[in-house]
Amino acid sequence: MSEAAMTQTDIDVAIQLIGMHKWYGEFHVLKDINLTVERGEKIVVCGPSGSGKSTMIRCINRLEEHQQGQIIVDGIELTNDVKKIDEIRREVGMVFQHFNLFPHLTVLENCTLAPIWVRKTPKAEAEATAMKFLERVKIPEQAMKYPGQLSGGQQQRVAIARSLCMNPRIMLFDEPTSALDPEMISEVLDTMISLAEEGMTMICVTHEMGFAKTVADRVLFMDAGEIIEQAPPQEFFENPQSERTQLFLSQILHNG
Amino acid sequence: MTAEAADLEVAKINKFRDPRIRAIFYQILVIVLIVGFVAYVGHNTAVNLEKRGIASGFNFLSQPAGFGIGIVLLMDFDSQTSTHLDVLLIGIINTLAVSISGIFLATIIGFIFGVLRLSKNWVVNKIAAVYIEVIRNIPLLVQLMFWYFAVLSVLPLVGDSMSIGNNFFVNNRGVNFPAMIPSTGFWLIPVALLVAIVASVLVRNWAHKRQDLTGQIFPVFWVCLGLIIVLPVIASLIMGNPFTMSYPEFGRFSITGGWSLEPEFLALLLGLSIYTGAFIAEIVRSGINAVSHGQTEAAHSLGIRPGLTTRLVILPQALRVIVPPLTSQYLNLTKNSSLATAIGYADITALFAGTSLNQTGQAIECIMITMLFYLSISLLISMFMNWYNKRIALVER
Numbered sequence A: 001m002s003e004a005a006m007t008q009t010d011i012d013v014a015i016q017l018i019g020m021h022k023w024y025g026e027f028h029v030l031k032d033i034n035l036t037v038e039r040g041e042k043i044v045v046c047g048p049s050g051s052g053k054s055t056m057i058r059c060i061n062r063l064e065e066h067q068q069g070q071i072i073v074d075g076i077e078l079t080n081d082v083k084k085i086d087e088i089r090r091e092v093g094m095v096f097q098h099f100n101l102f103p104h105l106t107v108l109e110n111c112t113l114a115p116i117w118v119r120k121t122p123k124a125e126a127e128a129t130a131m132k133f134l135e136r137v138k139i140p141e142q143a144m145k146y147p148g149q150l151s152g153g154q155q156q157r158v159a160i161a162r163s164l165c166m167n168p169r170i171m172l173f174d175e176p177t178s179a180l181d182p183e184m185i186s187e188v189l190d191t192m193i194s195l196a197e198e199g200m201t202m203i204c205v206t207h208e209m210g211f212a213k214t215v216a217d218r219v220l221f222m223d224a225g226e227i228i229e230q231a232p233p234q235e236f237f238e239n240p241q242s243e244r245t246q247l248f249l250s251q252i253l254h255n256g
Numbered sequence B: 001m002t003a004e005a006a007d008l009e010v011a012k013i014n015k016f017r018d019p020r021i022r023a024i025f026y027q028i029l030v031i032v033l034i035v036g037f038v039a040y041v042g043h044n045t046a047v048n049l050e051k052r053g054i055a056s057g058f059n060f061l062s063q064p065a066g067f068g069i070g071i072v073l074l075m076d077f078d079s080q081t082s083t084h085l086d087v088l089l090i091g092i093i094n095t096l097a098v099s100i101s102g103i104f105l106a107t108i109i110g111f112i113f114g115v116l117r118l119s120k121n122w123v124v125n126k127i128a129a130v131y132i133e134v135i136r137n138i139p140l141l142v143q144l145m146f147w148y149f150a151v152l153s154v155l156p157l158v159g160d161s162m163s164i165g166n167n168f169f170v171n172n173r174g175v176n177f178p179a180m181i182p183s184t185g186f187w188l189i190p191v192a193l194l195v196a197i198v199a200s201v202l203v204r205n206w207a208h209k210r211q212d213l214t215g216q217i218f219p220v221f222w223v224c225l226g227l228i229i230v231l232p233v234i235a236s237l238i239m240g241n242p243f244t245m246s247y248p249e250f251g252r253f254s255i256t257g258g259w260s261l262e263p264e265f266l267a268l269l270l271g272l273s274i275y276t277g278a279f280i281a282e283i284v285r286s287g288i289n290a291v292s293h294g295q296t297e298a299a300h301s302l303g304i305r306p307g308l309t310t311r312l313v314i315l316p317q318a319l320r321v322i323v324p325p326l327t328s329q330y331l332n333l334t335k336n337s338s339l340a341t342a343i344g345y346a347d348i349t350a351l352f353a354g355t356s357l358n359q360t361g362q363a364i365e366c367i368m369i370t371m372l373f374y375l376s377i378s379l380l381i382s383m384f385m386n387w388y389n390k391r392i393a394l395v396e397r
């Protein structure tokens, strides 16, 4: 999709977090986060509940503000500068656990809203693009329906299509399948796998270890606001270094 | 009992167990009871009136009223020749005047304080909270008396009017300000205003089409605002300012010239809109709160700026929660305007269901007409708001 754009740039680092800290009041949520994501890399983030996974990826598109350290996305450093925040948000797509589709707009309008108002795309063109992505996530026939009329899996696929319509170079996923019934999980994961195969840079917070094994270049384990361990999936699952990782893996492998 | 008869019996019982048949039966029963009751009351009343020699009918409407009225808008009223029908019309106009301006003002106050109540700024937030809590918990009648007796009546006498600039006076007889009195050629100004409004609609449609085709966004709001201000000004210049200004001036006992707003009107308007505004603020706050924060986050993550997010995502969803209770606030305000009697504002209740009724003794007719008036206004407001609500309603599963 944006492959042409990718080869043109010299920057092959998509995201860089350098010594990043965040507090909620007194509470130290993220402690000295250092992370470099290369272009086209797929990262899976896992860790116990409350460890700061969501907070970390939400800092990348400024849904949360960090207080110390640097965040550099696509060569642009995130500061309080509204222009830069806008620029970064246009390049970074995000998919939420609870879909967050706009219930007062049709599926098609959900997908064309941002292209029309942010990228100033003519309507016909925005709709054509939207239909293209709705076909990719395999629900073009739902275009005229409202989100409330779709199943959870379908809604999440619309949410993915909606993000893709802005032609982002980076996609963030925050537990995209945890609000779904088991039989709908695979349809969403399939969409994400095909996206990964096309070379999209992705950070996914998920506990779907099968997904991590198939697509991830690196798996990150977080606990208590710190990145405890990171390794390619095979190494991560077969030979986890820290005790906390081992404990966590034994727990989710038991339950899953 | 033969077997057949027993079957019939069972069939009868079963029929009455069918909810649809039951529903029809009960509906017929209720209608019969209501019709019977109304007929009984009507007959009784007619008989009693006849016994006491009170003529019924609406002839009294064309009789001269023979009393003066404090506030007369849009009409000429003469205590000798004007009839009770004129009194009714003045009452209606006065009620509409205070209700319409009250709805307008209450909506503005309500939306401002509703949004302030959500502010992250502690001071602003608390000010809004105190306003809402204090105002909602004091009876409206007491608040009206407060504005009339405790605020507006203790303002300085006319002779010592407080003045703002040279032409704006505040005293215990109300507020005086300059008036614009049309002279020949004035007609072009309202025509220009009308043209500006039509042009604004056209500009809006054109801007939509252009955005669809080219993607460019046109500053519709500012251009239309400009049109609506500039066109009438140009019209006025073309006709050589076709109006004379009348400035309030001090006479011996009173201020003459200009326009004035009486304290009764001001007190009622302030009381109604500040009271209803507090309720509307609560409605607006909860409407905006009802839209989940996830909606804002999704819009932001797509690169949509905060202002546009409010306009395109939050407001359309909040409005569908806000409109139904807002409608009932508008109805409340209109009906509450009948408390005008307490502070002597000449609304339909005070004038027609009050003075006219006392003078003519036509209680049933006066009360009926007054009730019919409030009912029609309320139904009109409801119809309009229901239409608006349908337009913005949400499609669910």
Ligand SMILES: Nc1ncnc2c1ncn2[C@@H]1O[C@H](COP(=O)(O)OP(=O)(O)OP(=O)(O)O)[C@@H](O)[C@H]1O
Binding pocket: A024, A027, A029, A047, A048, A049, A050, A051, A052, A053, A054, A055, A056
């Ligand atoms: N707005 C907030 N104010 C205060 N504390 C917060 C806020 N948001 C999150 N937290 C706290 O920050 C910590 C990290 O939250 P976060 O949502 O990032 O965890 P997570 O790893 O995504 O967990 P989960 O797997 O349950 O989604 C939690 O302890 C949470 O209680």
Ligand SMILES: [Mg+2]
Binding pocket: A053, A054, A055, A174, A175
């Ligand atoms: Mg989370």
